[in-house]
Structures are given as C-alpha cells and as structure tokens.
Amino acid sequence: xxxxxxxxxxxxxxxxxxxxxxxxxxxxxxxxxxxxxxxxxxxxxxxxxxxxxxxxxxxxxxxxxxxxxxxxxxxxxxxxxxxxxxxxxxxxxxxxxxxxxxxxxxxxxxxxxxxxxxxxxxxxxxxxxxxxxxxxxxxxxxxxxxxxxxxxxxxxxxxxxxxxxxxxxxxxxxx
Amino acid sequence: xxxxxxxxxxxxxxxxxxxxxxxxxxxxxxxxxxxxxxxxxxxxxxxxxxxxxxxxxxxxxxxxxxxxxxxxxxxxxxxxxxxxxxxxxxxxxxxxxxxxxxxxxxxxxxxxxxxxxxxxxxxxxxxxxxxxxxxxxxxxxxxxxxxxxxxxxxxxxxxxxxxxxxxxxxxxxxx
DNA sequence: CCAACCTGATTGACGTGTCAATTATGCCCG
DNA sequence: CGGGCATAATTGACACGTCAATCAGGTTGG
Numbered sequence: 001x002x003x004x005x006x007x008x009x010x011x012x013x014x015x016x017x018x019x020x021x022x023x024x025x026x027x028x029x030x031x032x033x034x035x036x037x038x039x040x041x042x043x044x045x046x047x048x049x050x051x052x053x054x055x056x057x058x059x060x061x062x063x064x065x066x067x068x069x070x071x072x073x074x075x076x077x078x079x080x081x082x083x084x085x086x087x088x089x090x091x092x093x094x095x096x097x098x099x100x101x102x103x104x105x106x107x108x109x110x111x112x113x114x115x116x117x118x119x120x121x122x123x124x125x126x127x128x129x130x131x132x133x134x135x136x137x138x139x140x141x142x143x144x145x146x147x148x149x150x151x152x153x154x155x156x157x158x159x160x161x162x163x164x165x166x167x168x169x170x171x172x173x174x175x
Numbered sequence: 176x177x178x179x180x181x182x183x184x185x186x187x188x189x190x191x192x193x194x195x196x197x198x199x200x201x202x203x204x205x206x207x208x209x210x211x212x213x214x215x216x217x218x219x220x221x222x223x224x225x226x227x228x229x230x231x232x233x234x235x236x237x238x239x240x241x242x243x244x245x246x247x248x249x250x251x252x253x254x255x256x257x258x259x260x261x262x263x264x265x266x267x268x269x270x271x272x273x274x275x276x277x278x279x280x281x282x283x284x285x286x287x288x289x290x291x292x293x294x295x296x297x298x299x300x301x302x303x304x305x306x307x308x309x310x311x312x313x314x315x316x317x318x319x320x321x322x323x324x325x326x327x328x329x330x331x332x333x334x335x336x337x338x339x340x341x342x343x344x345x346x347x348x349x350x
Numbered sequence: 351c352c353a354a355c356c357t358g359a360t361t362g363a364c365g366t367g368t369c370a371a372t373t374a375t376g377c378c379c380g
Numbered sequence: 381c382g383g384g385c386a387t388a389a390t391t392g393a394c395a396c397g398t399c400a401a402t403c404a405g406g407t408t409g410g
Contacts, residue, residue, distance in 0.1 A: 047395075047396080049395095049396075076397095077397080077398075077399095079397085079398070079399080079400095080396085080397055080398075083395095083396075083397075083398095084395095084396080084397090087395070087396085102405080102406080103404090103405065103406090104403095104404065104405045104406070105405095
C-alpha cells in the first residue's frame, strides 16, 4: 500500500460494518449510562453527577476543595460544576465557603448529609457496575474494553486540539 | 470452583482495576459523544438527536412515519420524541400531520428544510465518525469494540427486565 | 498608581432528557 | 350500547449541559 492510498483511505467514509460497530458502541454506552443512572437514582436519590462530586470531595483533604480544582479533577467545565453545586447546595449535600487565600475563589465543602448520602450510595452503585459491566464481559473482553477505551481516549486527546498556542502557555496535557 | 464460590464472586464488588476500566470506558464514550455532538452542531446546526430522527425519516417510505414507530425505530421514549419533534417542528425540519387510519396517531413528515439539512450534515458527520472512532482503532481493536458492545448490550437486555409478562405480549427484541 | 488584562466563579438563556399526569381516541366485553 | 381499560401522543415540571456574557477580584507594566 502506497502512502497515497493510505492517505486516501484516511479520507474515506466509514464502511457499513464500521458504522454498525460505531452505533453499537455508542448506543450501548448510552444505554449503560442510562441504566446506571436510573438505578443510582432509585437506590440513593443521587444522580451520577452528584456521585462523582461527592466521591471527589470524600477523597479530598479536609473533605473540601477549591471549586476549580474540583472541576479539573472530575473533568467538568466550570459552569457545569457551578450549576450542579447550586443544585446540590439546595439539597444540603455540599456547602460553599469563601476562600481565605484568594477571595475570588470558592471552596466546596462536603456536608454531613452529603457524606451520608454518598456512603449509602456507594455499595449499591459498585454492585450495579459489577452487574451491568464486569459481569457482562469475559476477563479477555474486559481487558479488550480497557484497551479500546484507552486507544480512543488517546486518539481523541491527540485530535481534539492539535495546537493551543495562543493565549495560554503551551501545556502538555490537561489531566 | 463450587457453585457457592461462583455465587459469592457474583456478589463481590468490582476490583480497583475493574473499576478503572469501567470509568475509562464510560468517560471515553461520553467524551466521544460530546465531541461528535459539538462537531455536528458547528458543521450543520443539527444535534445528534436531530440527526437520528432525520436519518430514520429519510429512510422511511414516503419520508414519513407514525410517531410511535419512529420512537421504536430509534429506541427513544415517546415523550422524549414528542418534545424533540416539537423543537424540530419549530425549526421547520419536520411537520406533524394527523393520521388518517387512527385519529389518535400522528404522522411525522420530513420537511424539505430537514432533508437539506440532513443531506448537508451526513458527510461531515460520517467523516467525524471515521476520524474520531475508526481511525483511532486498529482493525483488531475495532472488532473487539464491536464484540464488547454486543456482549454488554446482550447482558443489559437480559438483566434489565427479567420478566415483562404483564401488559404487553412478550416480544423478542426491540429493534 | 491605575488601566488593561487575566482569572475564578456565577448567571441566564436555551436545548435536552425523564417522570408523572393528562387528553383523546379506539376497542372489548358484559 | 356503554363503561372500563388500553393505546397514541402531548404536556408540565424539573434536572442536566453548553455557550456566551457577566462580575468581582488579582496582577502587571508604564
């Protein structure tokens, strides 16, 4: 195969079979996410979003974090986190406090209610992951799933922002 | 391994490694979905939801479908479709007409604007699938991804509603 | 010092998804 | 026939996500 043909293949559209796999993959992931979410909701009245936020806070020193560190830690946009914290604060799962060091900043603190809710949710949630994901795959398939995910992620990171040299200094990666 | 131990393993929580793979898998799928969605949006002003609806309608006879068939065809809840059609109708992508055969029913018709928008979107979208998914994987990995998705889907269907013998007759599959 | 700029965080508008309730029609059986 | 139930579809309320705009508080160079 010449460089030319390879280049050309790159630009071709997916075959029917490739497209079928793509749809299977993305729709299955979506179905899983939705089932997990509904179980979490019914067993603990937490959403997946609540869960990741509470998980991060539980593991943080002092069960508190700067809002932007939290966002970076769980890979969320700041505005998304801000909205979500608002909803969580209304349910008394977290509190927001002013930050001593930088008075623009906010610190998010795990509230007692939040810690309890998280504690109650974690076993059912892990059980659901086991039941819906781990138990569905042979050990080989599980490894394969990990490799596929890693390859996709790496490729995505490579492709998403080839150069980001304008305002901020060129950082290496962002996780 | 006795039946007992096997039973017991079933109930165990995922190991750290299994959990890592799970998170990789679900977060990567989510990141892919989000990137695809944003490309689709910027290249065509269609959302992924719009796209699947328009795709189904394009392939339907007469470019029209009963609302509930459409919902079943793309695997959406009816209420979700109803809301989405409302938004699409506002943008003149589809029209809703009364159904002659059953006056409770509605028929969804692909509008000219919708057909054009879909036509314009399809090549960029397929290119994005190729670039973000197919090109990220070796042929082996692609096959593995398909197998993993199939296994997960099958397990999910098996687990989700073990028995649904009440109102509707026990249908085989739903695609 | 202070104007210009950067950064942390929030807000509002709007599209999207789910659940429960509702409306309207079809259908069946007593 | 007509009461009761199933079905088609919509609606309202609310949670969630994204984008662009905003606000407030730091930082820096002239």
